[in-house]
Structure formats: structure tokens, C-alpha cells
Amino acid sequence: MRKTLAIVFAGGRAQELSVLTFRRPKSAVVFGGRYRMIDFALTNLANTGSVENVGILTQYRPSSLVEHVGIGLAWDFVGSCRSIRVLPPHLKLSGSEWYRGTADALFQNMDYLDLHQPDDVLIVSGDHAYSMSYEPLLRFHQEHGADVTLAVTPVDVEPSRFGIAEINAEGRIISYMEKPKHPRTNLASMTVYVFRREVLVDELRRHAHSPQPPKSYHIYDEILPGLIERRRAFGWIHHGRWDYARTLDAYFQAHQDMLGDPPLVDMGPWNVRTSPWSPRAAVQAPTRHRPGAAVRDSVVCGDCDIAGTVERSVLSPGVKVGKGAVVRDSILWSGTVVEEGAVADKMVCDKRCVIGKGAVVGHGGESPPNQELPRSLSCGATVLGMDVRVPEGARIGRNCILYPGAGEAEMPSREVPSGDTVRTPAP
Numbered sequence: 001m002r003k004t005l006a007i008v009f010a011g012g013r014a015q016e017l018s019v020l021t022f023r024r025p026k027s028a029v030v031f032g033g034r035y036r037m038i039d040f041a042l043t044n045l046a047n048t049g050s051v052e053n054v055g056i057l058t059q060y061r062p063s064s065l066v067e068h069v070g071i072g073l074a075w076d077f078v079g080s081c082r083s084i085r086v087l088p089p090h091l092k093l094s095g096s097e098w099y100r101g102t103a104d105a106l107f108q109n110m111d112y113l114d115l116h117q118p119d120d121v122l123i124v125s126g127d128h129a130y131s132m133s134y135e136p137l138l139r140f141h142q143e144h145g146a147d148v149t150l151a152v153t154p155v156d157v158e159p160s161r162f163g164i165a166e167i168n169a170e171g172r173i174i175s176y177m178e179k180p181k182h183p184r185t186n187l188a189s190m191t192v193y194v195f196r197r198e199v200l201v202d203e204l205r206r207h208a209h210s211p212q213p214p215k216s217y218h219i220y221d222e223i224l225p226g227l228i229e230r231r232r233a234f235g236w237i238h239h240g241r242w243d244y245a246r247t248l249d250a251y252f253q254a255h256q257d258m259l260g261d262p263p264l265v266d267m268g269p270w271n272v273r274t275s276p277w278s279p280r281a282a283v284q285a286p287t288r289h290r291p292g293a294a295v296r297d298s299v300v301c302g303d304c305d306i307a308g309t310v311e312r313s314v315l316s317p318g319v320k321v322g323k324g325a326v327v328r329d330s331i332l333w334s335g336t337v338v339e340e341g342a343v344a345d346k347m348v349c350d351k352r353c354v355i356g357k358g359a360v361v362g363h364g365g366e367s368p369p370n371q372e373l374p375r376s377l378s379c380g381a382t383v384l385g386m387d388v389r390v391p392e393g394a395r396i397g398r399n400c401i402l403y404p405g406a407g408e409a410e411m412p413s414r415e416v417p418s419g420d421t422v423r424t425p426a427p
Helices: 016-020 035-044 063-069 104-107 110-116 133-143 198-209 219-230 248-256
Strands: 004-009 050-055 082-088 120-125 148-154 163-167 173-178 187-196 233-237 294-296 310-313 326-328 342-345 347-349 382-384
Touching: 004 016, 004 035, 004 082, 004 104, 016 248, 016 382, 035 063, 050 104, 050 133, 063 082, 063 133, 104 110, 104 198, 110 120, 120 133, 133 148, 133 187, 133 233, 148 163, 148 219, 163 233, 173 219, 187 198, 187 219, 219 233, 219 347, 248 347, 294 347, 342 347
Parallel strands: 004 050, 004 120, 050 082, 148 233, 294 310, 310 326, 326 342, 347 382
Antiparallel strands: 120 187, 148 187, 163 173, 163 187
């Protein structure tokens, strides 16, 4: 039986997600109320019986991610033959440096590959939401004698935002382009790859020892194009929901798709695992609906306290909605408080935000895209970083971004026009 080692890329910030990744990598962003993005990749790996050891490559502000993953017990990666190991940049005899891309991160951890001596290396991204056993992919890779196999999936919206593969009837990849202006197919790379270890090691060393090594290099830019030309490269097609959530608009829409009857996305059958030792995921008290509360078409996690109205929204544990308050088309992370008489209309907010009495977030009708991130935020939602306090009676427009810790000092007029960004002093 062939041995497979898994590597999870979990270190990127994803600047398009703005304040949601201000203090954490995208893989640690909350998704679906109670999960983190990395939970989906780790659950998929836990459901793949041939994978026993997982390395997690992380770099950007990794503390919350490291605390969440722990020793991997939630995903059953513990024991004499099973493990999860976090692999940050580290000191070496010849010095140290930050990872300069996905390929460089792998090269800097060549000793981890040498330690386990796998036949194949399964590489997955830790910031996508989907349900999939990797066993059929690994079996396809082995049966076709592939040097590299890409998992791809059909996308219906803006395929030019992805790496696009063209595959022949045999399953061979005949072309691959990263974010082409005029894509020839709609088969997008899921950032899931299977490499024969010898092939991956050869390619990493060849690029690292080139006369003019690049300042940054990635698998999709430097490794894949040459491999597809010179080696046996195949594509395996995944049919099923796959959320990339690269932009704030996409993140908001993915949560709206969890609602409705029936919802476009029902994560119940996915059986996603998460860390039960995280304060956010620990056993919660039941949610309380006080007299006069109304909840319609929403996902509400435990330990919430609702006295107002909640419609078409996703609430993480510990959210409080005061009497007469309205939460509509919103995503509220843990510890958020919407005080009495306040309105949150199309709001996405990080942890521990407070919407003061009588304040309105999502004020006005049609609105311009956010001035700083027009390609990421134009759907009309307003996004709050962690620990934002919206002053009592304030009016916050649409497509606004409020940086972590923003409060009355940053909003003295208590008015934020649509499309504006409220920044806070650098720490």
C-alpha cells in the first residue's frame, strides 16, 4: 500500500478579506457560525483513511490557528502512527527567512518529507470550505501512474479568477493557466494536488538552486507549468459545492447560501469536525429566546440570547440581540452584542463587537463599492473588525469597513457614509 503524507497550506492572510484577516490567517476565519476554515480540510483528511500524518504550513499571525488545531485530537490525528505538526518558518544553520511562497515553504521543510518518506504528497489549501474524501483522488492518481494530479471543479462565475485546466478524454492536463483573461474551460484548480514525492523534491530543488532564484515562488506559477509539459500530469474532477470565499462579497454570499428552504448549502451532512477545546467551540449553554423574540430563516449557535428579531442571519456562539433590535441578512461572530433598538442590516462583524442602542449599521439604500476594496466589497454589506464599538445612535452606511477597535473616537460625528473605511491608530 502506498504511503501518503498530507501538507496543508494555512499561512496566508488574503488581503481581500480586509479586517477579518487583520489578526489571523484566512484559515482561522470563522465560517458557518462555529467552524474555522481549516476545519474543512482537516475533516476531509480525517475521512481519508490512507493519510496518517499532516504538516500545516503557517506564517501570518498563527497563534489563533495553532491554539485551534492543538495536537490534532479533534480530527483523530494522534497516536504512535498519526500526527499533526505545525511547520512555521524556523532558524537554520545557514540563517532564516520567511516563506517566499508555497513552493519555497515546501522546500524549507524538505526534512519533514525526508522524515516520513511518503510515496505521494497530498497538498491541500486550508482556507476553502467543501466536503470531500481524498481517497478517490489518490486512487485516480495511482491508477494513472501520474507524476502530479490536480483536483479541479467546474465554476460558473468568473472562471478568470482561478487557475484553469484543460483536460483531454484520458484525463491528461493539456494546458493550465493561472487567472487567464479568456479561459478555455471552466475547470478551476481547487489548490489540491497529489505529487509523487521524488518528482516534487526534484522540482523544488531545481527551482531553489537555479542561477537566479525568484524572490517568491509558488507551485501554481513555477512548478506546475513545467511539470505539465515534461511529466505525466492529470486532472481529477470534483463535483460538489466548493467555497473559495476570496472576497468579502463571496464570504457574505456563501453564508446567505446556507439559508432558505432548502438551502443551497447544507453543511449538516458534511459532519465537519472542529476543536472542542476552543472557547468558541466548547460545549455551549442553550440559546435563549426571550418573550417577544422572533427568529426566521437563520442559523443560530449555542449560548445566544435573543430578545429582538433575527432574519436570514448566521450567529456564532454567545451573540446577544437586545429588545427591539433587528438583525437582518447578517453574520455575527462570537460575543457580539446588538443593543436595544439597534439595527444590523447586512453586517459582517468579527468577535466582541457592540452595536450601541438605537444605532443602525447598513443605513441607506443603493451604495457605492468600498473605496479601498471596490473589487472585494460591493454587495452592500458593512464589515466590522473585532472589538468595534458602534456609538449609540450612530448611522453607518453600506459597503463600509471598520477596523478593529474602532469606536466613538474614530466616529465623532456618528455618521459613516456608504463606501467609507474607518481606520484606527496603528498598534
